[in-house]
Amino acid sequence: MNIPSKADVVIVGGGVAGCSIAYHLAKIGITDVVLCERRQLTCGTTWHAAGLVTQLRATQRMTELAKYTGELFTRLEQETGQATGFKRNGSLRVATTPARYEELARGASMGRNFGLPVEAVTPGEIKERWGPVNLAGIVGGFWFPHDGQVNPADVTMAYAKGARTGGVRIIENLPVTQLFVENGRAVGVMTEQGKIEARIVVICGGMWSRDLAAEIGVTVPLHAAEHFYVVTEAIPDLPRNLPVMFLGDEWTYYKEDAGKLLVGFFEPVAKPWGQKGISKDFRFDALPEDIDHIAPHLEAAANRVPLLADTGIQLFFNGPESFTADGRYLLGETAEVSGLYCATGFNSLGILSSGGVGKSLASWIRDGRPPVELIDVDVRRTQSFQRNRKYLEDRTVETLGLNFDMHWPSRQFVSARGVRRSPFHDRLVAAGAFMAEAAGWERPGFFGTAQEVVNIEYSYYRPSWFANVRAECQNTAENVTIFDHSCFVKYRVEGPDALKTMNWICAADCDVEVGRVVYSQWLNEIGGIEADVTVTRLADDAFLVVTVAVSQRRDLAWFKRHLPDGARVHIVDITSGLPMLAVMGPKARELMARVSPDDFSNDGFPFGTSREIDLGYARVRASRLTFVGEFGFELYPETEFAAHVHEKLVEVGNDLGLKHGGFFALNSLRMEKGYRHWGHDIGEEDTPYNGGLGFAVALDKPGGFFGRDALLTQRAEGTVRRRLVQVKLAGGPDMPMLYHNEPLVRDGAIVGSVTSGAYGHRVGASLGLGYVRNADGVTKDWLADGKWEVEIAMKRYPIELQFGPWYDPRNARVRG
Numbered sequence: 001m002n003i004p005s006k007a008d009v010v011i012v013g014g015g016v017a018g019c020s021i022a023y024h025l026a027k028i029g030i031t032d033v034v035l036c037e038r039r040q041l042t043c044g045t046t047w048h049a050a051g052l053v054t055q056l057r058a059t060q061r062m063t064e065l066a067k068y069t070g071e072l073f074t075r076l077e078q079e080t081g082q083a084t085g086f087k088r089n090g091s092l093r094v095a096t097t098p099a100r101y102e103e104l105a106r107g108a109s110m111g112r113n114f115g116l117p118v119e120a121v122t123p124g125e126i127k128e129r130w131g132p133v134n135l136a137g138i139v140g141g142f143w144f145p146h147d148g149q150v151n152p153a154d155v156t157m158a159y160a161k162g163a164r165t166g167g168v169r170i171i172e173n174l175p176v177t178q179l180f181v182e183n184g185r186a187v188g189v190m191t192e193q194g195k196i197e198a199r200i201v202v203i204c205g206g207m208w209s210r211d212l213a214a215e216i217g218v219t220v221p222l223h224a225a226e227h228f229y230v231v232t233e234a235i236p237d238l239p240r241n242l243p244v245m246f247l248g249d250e251w252t253y254y255k256e257d258a259g260k261l262l263v264g265f266f267e268p269v270a271k272p273w274g275q276k277g278i279s280k281d282f283r284f285d286a287l288p289e290d291i292d293h294i295a296p297h298l299e300a301a302a303n304r305v306p307l308l309a310d311t312g313i314q315l316f317f318n319g320p321e322s323f324t325a326d327g328r329y330l331l332g333e334t335a336e337v338s339g340l341y342c343a344t345g346f347n348s349l350g351i352l353s354s355g356g357v358g359k360s361l362a363s364w365i366r367d368g369r370p371p372v373e374l375i376d377v378d379v380r381r382t383q384s385f386q387r388n389r390k391y392l393e394d395r396t397v398e399t400l401g402l403n404f405d406m407h408w409p410s411r412q413f414v415s416a417r418g419v420r421r422s423p424f425h426d427r428l429v430a431a432g433a434f435m436a437e438a439a440g441w442e443r444p445g446f447f448g449t450a451q452e453v454v455n456i457e458y459s460y461y462r463p464s465w466f467a468n469v470r471a472e473c474q475n476t477a478e479n480v481t482i483f484d485h486s487c488f489v490k491y492r493v494e495g496p497d498a499l500k501t502m503n504w505i506c507a508a509d510c511d512v513e514v515g516r517v518v519y520s521q522w523l524n525e526i527g528g529i530e531a532d533v534t535v536t537r538l539a540d541d542a543f544l545v546v547t548v549a550v551s552q553r554r555d556l557a558w559f560k561r562h563l564p565d566g567a568r569v570h571i572v573d574i575t576s577g578l579p580m581l582a583v584m585g586p587k588a589r590e591l592m593a594r595v596s597p598d599d600f601s602n603d604g605f606p607f608g609t610s611r612e613i614d615l616g617y618a619r620v621r622a623s624r625l626t627f628v629g630e631f632g633f634e635l636y637p638e639t640e641f642a643a644h645v646h647e648k649l650v651e652v653g654n655d656l657g658l659k660h661g662g663f664f665a666l667n668s669l670r671m672e673k674g675y676r677h678w679g680h681d682i683g684e685e686d687t688p689y690n691g692g693l694g695f696a697v698a699l700d701k702p703g704g705f706f707g708r709d710a711l712l713t714q715r716a717e718g719t720v721r722r723r724l725v726q727v728k729l730a731g732g733p734d735m736p737m738l739y740h741n742e743p744l745v746r747d748g749a750i751v752g753s754v755t756s757g758a759y760g761h762r763v764g765a766s767l768g769l770g771y772v773r774n775a776d777g778v779t780k781d782w783l784a785d786g787k788w789e790v791e792i793a794m795k796r797y798p799i800e801l802q803f804g805p806w807y808d809p810r811n812a813r814v815r816g
Contacts, residue, residue, distance in 0.1 A: 372684075469664045527707045530684060532682060
């Protein structure tokens with residue numbers, strides 16, 4: 001076989017994702033591309049996909065990518081001359097419970113943000129569109145006329161044909177056996193026919209991706225699971241234009257397939273597969289039938305569609321597909337190796353994601369950054385421990401069913417838990433903590449009785465822990481509360497050029513006196529926010545950086561890749577050695593005075609100050625900061641002193657009303673103050689001026705900073721056309737809850753959406769943060785002049801908007 005010795009881009013894997021990326025690279029003029037497929041195109045997972053083409057996803061960006069895919073399928077066959085089997089027959093999402101209907105209605109409202117056609121339908125209207133259905137128990141649903149279905153193998157071949165026409169070389173029967181890395185950068189691959197050097201390597205290897213990446217120390221956490229569907233014998237008079245129908249409450253979907261019905265399942269307890277490895281010779285293969293496993297769902301399907309009871313099954317199919325630890329796919333440049341990209345782990349959503357994935361990753365490769373905010377699926381969100389095979393096996397039992405499970409606000413995983421625990425974990429559980437999870441960390445969600453913690457009830461309105469969170473928020477406002485923030489990530493930056501480096505990467509000025517804390521953002525080329533951090537100057541040549549838990553590997557990689565040339569500096573992740581407690585509330589000063597002889601007065605310990613103090617028998621770094629809008633301190637004991645520090649605080653705090661607080665309360669408290677959360681309220685496409693954080697930018701500091709030019713351009717324009725605002729539902733405490741992506745409406749027109757929300761217990765209202773846009777600028781007058789509403793589950797409610805916080809706008813409580 002004659003293979004090239006060099007290429008600009010090498011793609012590993014010829015499924016739908018790899019072929020789409022090749023197609024889209026050619027579309028933007030990157031044609032020196034080689035796609036290596038180990039056997040034949042589509043032979044891994046793609047060939048047996050169901051071929052569903054739906055557009056509504058869990059978030060706005062993911063919906064936009066799926067929407068683009070559907071639009072691409074309408075023209076791909078005509079462009080390439082290769083049949084795709086695409087037909088736009090629409091889809092029905094059907095609810096059998098009020099809670100499911102609420103979920104679907106909220107998703108439908110989100111889709112309206114960017115013109116996704118969607119229509120609420122009654123049971124009778126469902127029957128008109130899907131005649132064979134039994135309406136028993138159905139409360140309603142939603143009709144998506146632009147959804148449809150496609151032949152997965154054919155559409156992949158269309159991508160491949162378009163890529164070849166554009167100059168891409170696709171080579172089958174060419175397994176990649178090794179990835180090459182030099183000086184932290186991908187430089188090529190080894191195949192069974194020899195080495196191919198490359199500037200960029202893209203892993204699209206499906207369920208083989210994890211092990212291929214792991215060989216060079218790269219984390220691509222996914223695991224294969226068995227996925228089941230049945231195809232009936234031919235059904236006389238079955239309409240060929242029957243829509244796809246989803247019944248999430250019954251874990252089942254239905255699709256017309258050449259006069260037959262394909263019935264597929266995303267059961268809540270799945271079967272992981274391939275734990276001991278997957279043969280490189282696995283191709284176009286099915287797994288053994290397991291009728292017992294799927295029998296309860298097949299029985300329910302026969303009840304929902306009675307003609308199934310009288311129709312034979314022509315095919316009982318079981319094939320493997322790859323699933324990730326959080327149910328979202330893995331896209332983008334890896335944290336460990338520059339120039340190594342991936343597009344894999346599609347959780348049975350590869351076909352409907354393929355177009356958006358290909359277009360986005362092609363632009364990412366060309367520009368060195370994602371074309372739009374893709375935080376939800378960015379591979380850098382993953383944690384190193386998630387490469388663990390047993391963890392992935394156990395989590396996959398749950399993640400397959402996430403496609404159809406209820407997507408409750410604050411829903412917690414129940415599998416593969418307890419991986420990362422703070423030194424306070426057992427004490428917090430003993431105090432009544434319901435543990436939530438973030439980045440594998442166990443952290444308190446709320447505190448309650450044993451019965452309350454065990455018997456939680458999720459809700460889109462008021463979850464079962466609503467009163468518990470209210471009590472924690474009130475205690476924080478009236479007394480003093482301890483929050484465990486050990487999951488926050490800490491880096492130590494040190495070296496002769498530490499200040500030069502920090503000032504280059506941070507938008508704020510880090511040249512402050514030792515013992516001062518600086519709030520700052522790290523920006524990209526377009527001024528978007530890549531990280532939201534606090535920076536404490538420990539010494540002339542040393543800094544402590546604190547960032548959010550999910551950004552642990554992402555922010556470290558960003559820092560290392562944006563160092564000034566020749567900088568003499570190093571960064572160390574010290575998260576494991578430096579847990580953190582936040583002591584917050586008006587009685588925090590008195591509590592601290594009881595455990596430490598240091599001066600905690602406003603003059604002796606001003607806001608934004610950080611220093612080491614005595615606490616009990618320990619030495620602890622204390623920083624006077626807040627993320628809750630009350631007076632308080634963040635305490636950083638080294639790990640071996642952590643239990644002692646917690647013990648001393650609890651010992652002396654009873655008569656001060658000292659209680660523990662969880663992250664659900666933290667979200668409520670920060671919402672009342674309008675404190676931003678990276679990944680929700682600010683991100684890659686939001687500049688500090690968009691996010692209302694211009695106060696944290698030092699445009700004129702010596703030497704400038706990365707992203708400064710983009711901010712200068714935006715400031716020169718004189719108007720901010722897209723701006724983060726604070727939202728409050730009018731009408732009192734009985735209003736529905738805001739969570740994310742609810743449309744914001746001015747004078748009847750959608751002009752933005754909510755980014756995050758919570759109930760504000762100190763102000764007694766449902767609150768949110770969100771962006772609004774106006775071509776002539778978002779100003780106070782423009783906000784004041786409009787009639788404002790928010791759309792929640794297809795209904796509109798009056799709201800108030802402002803730039804400042806709803807709680808303590810003058811920061812009197814923070815100043816103590």
